[in-house]
Amino acid sequence: xxxxxxxxxxxxxxxxxxxxxxxxxxxxxxxxxxxxxxxxxxxxxxxxxxxxxxxxxxxxxxxxxxxxxxxxxxxxxxxxxxxxxxxxxxxxxxxxxxxxxxxxxxxxxxxxxxxxxxxxxxxxxxxxxxxxxxxxxxxxxxxxxxxxxxxxxxxxxxxx
Amino acid sequence: xxxxxxxxxxxxxxxxxxxxxxxxxxxxxxxxxxxxxxxxxxxxxxxxxxxxxxxxxxxxxxxxxxxxxxxxxxxxxxxxxxxxxxxxxxxxxxxxxxxxxxxxxxxxxxxxxxxxxxxxxxxxxxxxxxxxxxxxxxxxxxxxxxxxxxxxxxxxxxxxxxxxxxxxxxxxxxxxxxxxxxxxxxxxxxxxxxxxxxxxxxxxxxxxxxxxxxxxxxxxxxxxxxxxxxxxxxxxxxxxxxxxxxxxxxxxxxxxxxxxxxxxxxxxxxxxxxxxxxxxxxxxxxxxxxxxxxxxxxx
Numbered sequence: 001x002x003x004x005x006x007x008x009x010x011x012x013x014x015x016x017x018x019x020x021x022x023x024x025x026x027x028x029x030x031x032x033x034x035x036x037x038x039x040x041x042x043x044x045x046x047x048x049x050x051x052x053x054x055x056x057x058x059x060x061x062x063x064x065x066x067x068x069x070x071x072x073x074x075x076x077x078x079x080x081x082x083x084x085x086x087x088x089x090x091x092x093x094x095x096x097x098x099x100x101x102x103x104x105x106x107x108x109x110x111x112x113x114x115x116x117x118x119x120x121x122x123x124x125x126x127x128x129x130x131x132x133x134x135x136x137x138x139x140x141x142x143x144x145x146x147x148x149x150x151x152x153x154x155x156x157x158x159x160x
Numbered sequence: 161x162x163x164x165x166x167x168x169x170x171x172x173x174x175x176x177x178x179x180x181x182x183x184x185x186x187x188x189x190x191x192x193x194x195x196x197x198x199x200x201x202x203x204x205x206x207x208x209x210x211x212x213x214x215x216x217x218x219x220x221x222x223x224x225x226x227x228x229x230x231x232x233x234x235x236x237x238x239x240x241x242x243x244x245x246x247x248x249x250x251x252x253x254x255x256x257x258x259x260x261x262x263x264x265x266x267x268x269x270x271x272x273x274x275x276x277x278x279x280x281x282x283x284x285x286x287x288x289x290x291x292x293x294x295x296x297x298x299x300x301x302x303x304x305x306x307x308x309x310x311x312x313x314x315x316x317x318x319x320x321x322x323x324x325x326x327x328x329x330x331x332x333x334x335x336x337x338x339x340x341x342x343x344x345x346x347x348x349x350x351x352x353x354x355x356x357x358x359x360x361x362x363x364x365x366x367x368x369x370x371x372x373x374x375x376x377x378x379x380x381x382x383x384x385x386x387x388x389x390x391x392x393x394x395x396x397x398x399x400x401x402x403x404x405x406x407x408x409x410x411x412x413x414x415x416x417x418x419x420x421x422x423x424x425x426x427x428x429x430x431x432x433x434x435x436x437x438x439x440x441x442x443x444x445x446x447x448x449x450x451x452x453x454x455x456x457x458x459x
Contacts, residue, residue, distance in 0.1 A: 023213040023251070023258065042354045046364045079206050079358030081318035085328050092319075101210040110210070113360050117207035125200040127208075128173035138172070141180040141433050146172055153269050154200045157218045 012062025018103060019059065025099030030089040031056040037083035037093045043076050050076040052083050052093045059096060068104050075101075075111055122158070125149030161289065162192045164232045166223070166279070168241040169201050170389040177433025178389060181418035182237055182282065184432070188298045188425050189290050191235075198226050202244040205315070206358045209244075217258075218265045220248035225266065227277040234279045237418075239388035242323075243315035245279040250322045281316055283387055283417060284325055287333055295340045300426040302342025303448060308420070309346045309381035309412070310334045311372070311395070313388040314354050337417065338385060341424035348379035355394035369394055369402045373410040382444050384414045392416065397438045413441035423448065 019025035037052040044050050050073045058066050067074060074097050083093035104110040121127050126149050128134075135145045171178045186193055201208070202220060209216040224245060227234045236242040252259045253275055263272050280288070286295055317328040326333045329352070335345040350372045356365030372395075376384060386392060396414045403409045414437065422432040423445075434441055 023217065042356070042368065043359060043364065046356075046367050047361065075360040076364065077359060078314075078354045078356055078364070080314040080354040082314075082354075084319040095213075098209055098213060102212055105211050111360050114207055114210050118204070118211055121201045121203055121208055126173065127169040127201050127204050130173055134173050134176075137436070138176045141176050142431075143172075143176055143180055143183075149200050150198055151200065153198075154219055154222065156268050157222060157265050158215050159268075 009061065011060070012064060015062035015064040016059070019096070019099055022099040022102050024092060024095030025102075027091050028056060028059045028096045028099075031060060031091045031093075032089055033057060033060075034088065036086045036088060037091075040082040040086060042080055042082070043078050047076055049073050052077075052097070055097060055100075056091065056093060059100070067100050068107060068109050070109060072100075072104065074104070122155065123151070125151035125154050161190065162194050162232055163235040163285065164194045164196045164227055164230065166199060166202070166227075166234045166236045166241055166245065168236070168238045168389075169204075170240070170393075171237050175389050175392060175416075175436075177436050178237060178392075178416045178418065181416060181422045181427075181432040184427055185298075185418050185421045185425055186282070189286065189294055191285075191290070193235075194230070194232055196226055196230055196232070199223050202238075202241040205240050205244045205247070214261070216244070217248055217251060218262050220244050221252065221262050221266060221273040222269070222271060224248060224277060224279070225271040225273055227279075228274055229271075231277075233277050235285050236279060236281050238390070239281065239313045239315035240390055242279065242281045247322055249275065249279060281325070281387065283316070283333060283337055286337060292336055292340050295337065295421075298421075299341050299424045301424055301448075303420065303424050304342050306343040306420075306444065306448065307346045307380060307382045308338050308343045308385040308415075309348050309376040309379060309383070310338065310351055311355070311384055311386040311391055312352055313386060313391045314358075316387060334385070334387070334417070338420070341421055343385075343420065343424075345385075346376075346379050346381040348375045348381070350375040355391040355398075357390050357394045365394065365398075366402050366405060369398050370406055373399050373402070373412060376412055377410055381412065383441060384412055385417055385420055386414065387417050389416075400438055411439060413437060413439045413444060415441060 035053045038044050041052055077097050081094055130146050203216055317325055317331055320328045338345045353372055356368035399410045419432040429445055
């Protein structure tokens with residue numbers, strides 16, 4: 001019988017190696033597709049296009065085209081850690097998803113929200129804006145005003 | 161006991177009423193709060209970690225180093241800060257080569273992470289270090305008959321191999337802390353559901369908040385009690401926005417645990433900034449005050 005090439009599975013090991021380099025990404029290798037991560041996943045419950053087991057399967061196949069697509073399901077994760085709690089293989093699925101997000105950021109395909117939500121941390125060392133209104137609110141509560149944050153020292157840590 | 165509070169960003173900047181409540185209640189439990197200089201954002205375990213795990217871990221380690229240099233354990237007020245700082249400790253203890261990579265970066269600013277300080281959320285410090293009895297002793301105005309629907313949030317409990325706080329499926333820590341100040345914890349169907357704030361999706365968090373408040377309303381709670389400023393943002397202003405979309409009004413005030421404790425310790429609503437909340441807890445406060453005035457003198 002002739003070989004049916006349409007049934008062939010190709011694994012992109014290069015993509016998996018890239019993931020292995022990121023802290024937490026290497027744990028994707030432990031996944032045996034049991035689906036324990038799905039049962040309590042709130043994102044899977046509220047949006048049928050999100051399924052942590054399916055994300056891990058695509059990771060095992062090295063499906064960069066799916067995982068780092070503009071509309072990749074990885075961005076629907078609520079970061080609740082239920083999958084980490086459930087996984088019998090110590091895959092820590094949430095951490096694999098975060099590692100995938102790191103790759104998306106590095107390749108410039110992450111949603112705009114990632115940059116906007118972290119902009120002030122790299123600018124001022126804190127996630128929120130310390131405005132005069134904030135200082136007045138603190139004063140009315142009898143709290144000390146907020147000073148500067150050591151952002152320069154923090155930024156030195158980010159230079160590789 | 162001496163502890164260094166790690167206030168983070170959201171509490172001092174967005175919800176300073178939570179900081180005020182914490183600063184005014186913890187000393188009544190025998191804690192000396194030592195404010196340390198030099199912290200930055202924890203950093204945020206959702207978006208900053210999304211940008212780069214190693215950067216996130218290194219900035220977290222720098223914050224831990226400051227506590228180490230001062231030889232004092234950290235107490236956190238925010239579930240996000242707790243998640244970041246405890247996971248950083250966990251990862252650096254688990255993987256010696258990772259710790260070396262982080263320390264290589266820290267050396268650029270003359271720091272070294274050693275792993276000598278503990279980090280716990282304030283509610284865990286109360287339960288494990290100070291004790292529920294001490295908490296009860298600090299109460300001068302028990303919140304009798306106040307029905308509190310607890311929202312645990314995700315990051316106090318999960319993952320339990322890092323957090324070591326409670327059973328992640330059947331927790332009791334917040335119920336115990338609520339009972340100790342005289343209030344009644346109200347069980348409801350969505351006590352452990354995520355608030356949805358961590359996902360980049362417009363629709364999902366709306367449905368989650370809607371389900372949580374529908375469940376709380378059905379259970380007959382007076383207020384929601386919680387311990388996380390991110391959940392608070394989903395629920396205080398959040399319930400109003402969701403209510404508008406769904407053509408309903410929940411009217412359930414959302415109160416941070418240390419504000420409830422403050423009321424029980426005799427602080428005024430202004431001391432703990434309850435006036436800053438979008439859903440005003442006025443009816444609840446009026447009832448508590450009436451209750452106190454109508455109560456017969458102690459025999």
